[in-house]
Amino acid sequence: MSSESTFNPADVKVILATDCGSTTTKAIMIEQVDGVYRQTWRGEAPTTVEEPFADVTVGVINSLTEIQEVSGRRLLDDQGRIIRPATADEGCDIYISTSSAGGGLQMMVAGVVREMTAASAKRAALGAGAIVMDTIASNDKRRPHEQIQRIRELRPDMVLISGGTDGGDTKKVTEIAELIAPAKPRPRFGKAYELPIIFAGNEKAQPEMNRVFGDGGFDLKITDNLRPSLEQENLGPARDMIHDVFLEHVMAHAPGYDKLMSITDAPIMPTPGAVGDILQTIAKGRGINAVGVDIGGATTDVFSVFDGTFNRTVSANLGMSYSISNVCAEATLPTILRWVHIDMDERELRNRVKNKMIRPTTIPQTLEALVFEQAVAREALRLAYKQHKEFATTLKGVQQQRTVGDTFSQQSGGETIVDNMKLDLLVASGGVLSHAPRMHQTAMLLIDAFEPEGVTELAKDSIFMMPHLGVLASVHEQAAMEVFERDCLVYLGTCVAAKGAGKPGKSCFSWSLDGGSRGSGELQFGDLEHVELGPDESAEIEIRPARGFDVGAGPGKVLKRTVRGGTVGLILDARGRPLALPEERQACRSAMQKVIDQIGLYPAAESTPVTQESGSSD
Amino acid sequence: MNRAGQRIALALNALLLAGLTGVAAASSPLTGAPPAPPSGVSAEDKPWDGGGTVLLRWEASSTEEIKGYEVFAHQEVSGSVAAAEAEQSAKDEAEAQTEAILEGEGVAPEDAEQQAGERAARDVAPVTDVPKWNSLGVVPPDQLEFIASGLDKSTPYRFMVRAIGSDGEASADSNVTPALVPYAQWFDGAKLPLFCILFVICGAVFLYVMLARSGMPMKIRTIAGLKAVDEAVGRATEMGRSILYINGIQDMDDLQTVAGVTVLGHVAKTAAEYDAKIEVPTSRSLVMTAAREAVQSSYYTAGRPDAYNPDLIYYVTDEQFGFVAYVSGMMTREKPAACFYMGAFFAESLILAETGNSVGAIQIAGTAQPSQLPFFVAACDYTLIGEEFFAASAYLSGQPDQLGSLKGQDVGKIIVGVFIIIGVGLATVQAATAGMPSMESLHEGATSAVDFLVNTILGS
Amino acid sequence: MAKAYTPGLKVSASTEHEAHRILPIQGEVKVAEGDLVDADTIVAETFMDGDVTPLNVANLLSAQPGEVPGLMLKQEGDSVEKDEPIARSKGIFGMFKNECKAPASGTLQAISKTTGQVMIAGPMIPVQVKAYLPGRVDSVLPGEGVVVKNTVTLIQGIFGVGGETSGRIVIATSSHDEELRAELITEEMSGAIIIGGGRMTAEAIQKAREVGASAIVSGGLDDSDLKQILGYDLGVAITGTEKLGVTVVVTEGFGEIGMARRTYELLSARAGRQASVNGATQIRAGVMRPEILIPVEDGSDFDGDAIETESGVLELGTPIRIIRDPFFGMIGTVAALPEAPQVLGSGSKSRVLDVALESGDTVTVPRANVELIET
Structure with missing residues (x-):
């Protein structure tokens, strides 16, 4: 954070951005080309937070070296420092970074009631990009000594305490604080580190907090109550505070981060926080509901914006490398093999999964390995989305307004706000999704895992650029928006899916594109159809669902919409929702084979395979 | 006679x-x-x-x-x-x-x-x-x-x-x-249909109890009102206010009061887990005793015997409106964050529910008084309607015996429902075909079937 | 990208090692600074409260709670054994008496007249921390534990299950890639640390358990065998608390794979020596790998080159191992390092290298799928 905003945005020609992930550090270069900002080059290198290097900047420099190699532009001087400012063929003007390395920002949150203030505290922490290690609440079914034991075991970077509405409870929240203070959680970064405690609870309890945490060893920060009343959630101040503390305390203690902070031109943001920011910006700007997913090696993050409400969840043990074994254990191998159309040897698969877990950086070399990895990804995404739905709910503990008409249909509070029918845009990122050799695979992965209903646009973050752009937006919004529009999102196309169930062979819906001039047809239940529609094209679609099926206008009602094309095009899905695959292995395999044939998922012998670069700028 | x-x-x-x-x-x-x-x-x-x-x-x-x-x-x-x-x-x-x-x-x-x-x-x-x-x-x-x-x-x-x-x-x-x-x-041969019905219903109850014991999952529809107990108690905890529980104004001889005490046990257990204060004014002395027993055992089950305070469960008056006046006054003064009305209610239902609503409480009601249900539904957040209220104990305990008997009783209700539909249908046919010469045989058939239903089945 | 993946596993003939031996809760340290300790020496000890088991006697005997004290066969403070009758109902005319048995052993702590509940407190649970690493107590953390220090041969595995143990090293296989089968394990290996070469079978682990071996170490293991011995499918790679009776350490990976020659030779040279093994593994933040520690008495019996991590530079001729199917476990040298990315069989494009295998064949694999091996 050395020289924040000391540059003139108009003069910025070259921007470098890195994202230090838990396994890889990804760097991108943005250049002004013909007056607009475009992402031009990128590089990757393993992250170097752990031993033997224990210095994150080594990985950063490696990734920048790769850009230097491929772009031919000299970025680093002989001492390995970034050359700034840019000249015609050397250096860059801005360098920014995000980080989730070393486990990212790890937090413990506490609240009075698990489903109320503790849930709000968790939302605030997750929204700020943290990993929530545990949630302590007075009703978490643990006895005080168990809670103390747990607090001692955890080594959080910071603690967020909430509890009590303003003017409400002070007793319980003080009790929670009194559990945390003597347990003295040991932070990850040595004894000299004063554990930051953020209190965002009942304002009346603030003096108590000062008393409890005043003894030393803690750095107490007080901010506005994140639940001033049960009917209202105010996460902004707590999120900002988390971010401040992250920079002030956590970053300063991570290996090599002091060095990294000194060379960036904007505060380092936790990666998921930056992704959340950019997704909210899109949803707000276009007035849509959006879901974003980032599947990583260890964790899967799901972001959603429904009716303006942002939610993020981190599924800590669902990922494609470190956690791949857990995905297999949770989903079970037969469930994963539902998505596989070829015969596979179970023993072989099990060993492969475990080897991927202990050696997380390897990539699939054969088609068979890819098919299996994508099957695992489907299950990981499905499980992560399920967890997200359970977490992204309306507020609990809110008074309901009723009429006599509600007699037999009393909806309770805390219902999920995730509604696949209302979903407009699904954005995918993370290795397995964005590095899939064919875009069709990414699209089908999303459709199978998220089961979008009605009309949903599918996009992928071409090279996981959203975190970079999230930070960039804070220093150079114009550049961020321009790159986002042109290079970040690769529109895969649109999925049209009917909600409902039927019998195979019965009609599901009929469709026509631009009044039939660009194609029309009828789909039977269980079918899937792929219609080409180029990246910059759009068309008017008319969908007539059969009785009992809903494509967004209501059961059996005709829907007319403009649909956007993409690298994949239009996917018409008549497999019904919720998606049910045949139980029997052989039937399931042939059903999967049908999908593969209809979409052209894995062309065995194609002369020019589409590669990961196809979606980016070149 | x-x-x-x-x-x-x-x-x-x-x-x-x-x-x-x-x-x-x-x-x-x-x-x-x-x-x-x-x-x-x-x-x-x-x-x-x-x-x-x-x-x-x-x-x-x-x-x-x-x-x-x-x-x-x-x-x-x-x-x-x-x-x-x-x-x-x-x-x-x-x-x-x-x-x-x-x-x-x-x-x-x-x-x-x-x-x-x-x-x-x-x-x-x-x-x-x-x-x-x-x-x-x-x-x-x-x-x-x-x-x-x-x-x-x-x-x-x-x-x-x-x-x-x-x-x-x-x-x-x-x-x-x-x-x-x-x-x-x-x-008595005339009672044979009754015996058959008894046999079928008891058999169904018995069968389902056995099936439930053998581990067959018994699905019970989610009762929003009972699911919301956690929410209501949580609200009271977060707001640092008390929970008010009214067990109706009838004595322990009324089934609804008994069902209310069962639900009270559950609410009190949740309150004990959250360490929230629960207050139970009663209008009958016996109900007070029963409520104290229920709450005490809930606190013990929750492992917090120390938190139980019998003074918060007390008798007010037998007088219907005296009781209501007290409770309403208390609500306006203390502003409980959650109110429960579980039992037999009469004219006081709307007075209580409206007062609770005005102080911003989450309210959950349960009664089998058909005339009071609309008031509760309109003024409360959640309402247990008649049978739901009685099913509460099976729902809450989740014990196979109780769930099985609930399911068995449902079979009985289905049988009764089927007979009612058949009977109404036959009676309609009988009435519609009366005096129509072309339908005479149908009319006679319907008449004899209705006679059988009325005299033999209902008569027994 | 000239750097290859290195798993960061340490294999060192001689290194200073510190073992932090800390109690989970406050307790008593049994040794003093400077003491020489053995692997089994208890260095710190404490007691934890036993589990409390509540039992509703009134319900079980269909009695009123108030009657319960009169029905008790045991009184407060008495110790009870599991399944011992602790209360009996009066029955009808002295018949049909019901009995209520203790669900757990322990002490009868309380009998409640109001609920009819009886509390049985289990015995205090002693918590002991052993030295684990034979050596000298370097420092004492009062009330918490000690730090034990020694010069050791350190070998980190890639994956393990089971906790800390110790024993003498016994080599069971004749080469670094011979499969470790059950018949290679004999009765004499009781209490030993069995070293194998290639894949170890579930039967071998079972046999090791039966003969009472302390640990079993080998190059590879099948996941299905792991599932069989664990009894469940391992999800997150956080291990160390399993109660298998034997600690299992895998040095290379899952499937048919032999132990790295250098590791095998190092272990062979230490055959017959006492060693401490810990299977605890944690992959991800705060990486923890299973370890084999062999104290070196004078440090003179081996070349003593402290191994440092490989610099990780890929050059022509660098010995490497392929760590992903379809050539998993194969060893060779770098034959070519093409600069431009190539399209793989899976359809993705990636930077690759050519590997000259020991068999003489040359294969092309993505650079991410190889790891350097030490010469």
Whole structure:
């Protein structure tokens, strides 16, 4: 954070951005080309937070070296420092970074009631990009000594305490604080580190907090109550505070981060926080509901914006490398093999999964390995989305307004706000999704895992650029928006899916594109159809669902919409929702084979395979 | 007055009438010769019955043109006993009528009963003489049997039949049957449908209990109101306010109060887990005791016996509106964050629910009073409706026995529902086809089916 | 990208090693600074409260809670054994008496008249921390534990299950890639640390368990065998608390794979020596790998070259191992390092290298799928 905003945005020609992930550090270069900002080059290198290097900047420099190699532009001087400012063929003007390395920002949150203030505290922490290690609440079914034991075991970077509405409870929240203070959680970064405690609870309890945490060893920060009343959630101040503390305390203690902070031109943001920011910006700007997913090696993050409400969840043990074994254990191998159309040897698969877990950086070399990895990804995404739905709910503990008409249909509070029918845009990122050799695979992965209903646009973050752009937006919004529009999102196309169930062979819906001039047809239940529609094209679609099926206008009602094309095009899905695959292995395999044939998922012998670069700028 | 009593009363009326007609017949010399009496009258006790019924058969009178047969019975008791019985039943009937009239005029039930008794004793004339042969009724000429019911099952009877000529003249007495006691068998065949229904319903309950015990999952529909208990208690905890629990205004003899105490146990357990304060004002002293027991055991189960405070469960007053005034006042002063109304409620339902709503509490109500349900639904966040309220204990405990019996009872309800639908359908057909010549056979079929349902199934 | 993936596993002939031996809760330290300790020496000890088991006697005997004290066969403070009758109902005319048995052993702590509940407190649970690493107590953390220090031969595995143990090293196989089968394990290996070469079978682990071996170490293991011995499918790679009776350490990976020759030779040279083994593994933040520690008495019996991590530079001729199917476990040298990315069989494009295998064949694999091996 050395020289924040000391540059003139108009003069910025070259921007470098890195994202230090838990396994890889990804760097991108943005250049002004013909007056607009475009992402031009990128590089990757393993992250170097752990031993033997224990210095994150080594990985950063490696990734920048790769850009230097491929772009031919000299970025680093002989001492390995970034050359700034840019000249015609050397250096860059801005360098920014995000980080989730070393486990990212790890937090413990506490609240009075698990489903109320503790849930709000968790939302605030997750929204700020943290990993929530545990949630302590007075009703978490643990006895005080168990809670103390747990607090001692955890080594959080910071603690967020909430509890009590303003003017409400002070007793319980003080009790929670009194559990945390003597347990003295040991932070990850040595004894000299004063554990930051953020209190965002009942304002009346603030003096108590000062008393409890005043003894030393803690750095107490007080901010506005994140639940001033049960009917209202105010996460902004707590999120900002988390971010401040992250920079002030956590970053300063991570290996090599002091060095990294000194060379960036904007505060380092936790990666998921930056992704959340950019997704909210899109949803707000276009007035849509959006879901974003980032599947990583260890964790899967799901972001959603429904009716303006942002939610993020981190599924800590669902990922494609470190956690791949857990995905297999949770989903079970037969469930994963539902998505596989070829015969596979179970023993072989099990060993492969475990080897991927202990050696997380390897990539699939054969088609068979890819098919299996994508099957695992489907299950990981499905499980992560399920967890997200359970977490992204309306507020609990809110008074309901009723009429006599509600007699037999009393909806309770805390219902999920995730509604696949209302979903407009699904954005995918993370290795397995964005590095899939064919875009069709990414699209089908999303459709199978998220089961979008009605009309949903599918996009992928071409090279996981959203975190970079999230930070960039804070220093150079114009550049961020321009790159986002042109290079970040690769529109895969649109999925049209009917909600409902039927019998195979019965009609599901009929469709026509631009009044039939660009194609029309009828789909039977269980079918899937792929219609080409180029990246910059759009068309008017008319969908007539059969009785009992809903494509967004209501059961059996005709829907007319403009649909956007993409690298994949239009996917018409008549497999019904919720998606049910045949139980029997052989039937399931042939059903999967049908999908593969209809979409052209894995062309065995194609002369020019589409590669990961196809979606980016070149 | 029970069914047997009614029948005796009817029989008595018939007897009085028959007496009059008999007198009229005897004093009418204008008609021709009396018809020949029927012969071979035999009587046998009706098998598989609850006693008091005798089956009579006879051979037709030799006279062609007759109006019918009149059946007579003779109870083998002394005249004075019969007279006393007749007098008593006449008095009972008069008393019941008077009482009903008095109550209709607004006299308190106890007073009405007493006054009616006095009047009956005063007004009903003593019966001094009872005719030896009591007429049991007249049957058409083509019917050669008769079921004499409503008899006393412990005394012997004799029977005889007279033919009644076309001009109303009665024949001579037929042969008199030997004395017969219409005794009760071990099994009453008329109750067989009831037995079958009982067997099916009990069997279903038993079967489902067994299935549940063997581990078959018993799915029970989510009851939003009970699911919301955590939410309501949580709200109270976060807001640092108390939980108010009203167990209705009836005593422990009311099933709804009992169900309310069950739910109280659950709420108190949740409150104990959250360490929230729960306050239970009661309007009956016994309910207070029961509520204390329930709350105490909940606190123990939750592992917080220390947190239990019996002083928060207290008796206010038996007076309906005194109680309501107290509770409403307390709500406005203390502003509880959660209010529960579980039990029997009357006029106070809306007063309580509206007060609770105005202080911003989450409110959960449960009652089986149909008239109060709309008020609760409109003013509360969640409402347990009738049966849901009673199912609460099975729902909350999740015990296989309780869930199984709940499911078994559902089977019973389905059976009843099916019979109601069939019955309504048949009755509709019967009514619609009445008087339509083309539908006569259908009408007759429907009629006999309805008769069967009404008399045999409902009658049993 | 000239750097290859290195798993960061240490294999060192001689290194200073510190073992932090800390109690989970406050307790008593049994040794003093400077003491020489053995692997089995208890260095710190404490007691934890036993589990409390509540038992509702009133419900079980269909009695009123108030009657319960009168029905108790045991009184407060008495010790009870599991399944011992602790209360008996009065029955009907002295018949049909019901009994209520203790669900756990322990002490009868409380009998409640109001709920009919009886509390049985389990015995205090002693918590002991052993030295694990034979050596000298370097420092004492009062009330918490000690730090034990020694010069050791350190070998980190890639994956393990089971906790800390110790024993003498016994080599069971004749080469670094011979499969470790059950018949290679004999009765004499009781209490030993069995070293194998190639894949170890579930039967071998079972046999090791039966003969009472302390640990079993080998190059590879099948996941299905792991599932069989664990009894469940391992999800997150956080291990160390399993109660298998034997600690299992895998040095290379899952499937048919032999132990790295250098590791095998190092272990062979230490055969017959006492060693401490810990199977605890944690992949991800705060990486923890299973370890084999062999104290070196004087440090003179081996070449003593302290191994440092490989610099990780890929050059022509660098010995490497392929760590992903379809050539998993194969060893060779770098034959070519093409600069431009190539399209793989899976359809993705990636930077690759050519590997000259020991068999003489040359295969092309993505650079991400190889790891350097030490010479």
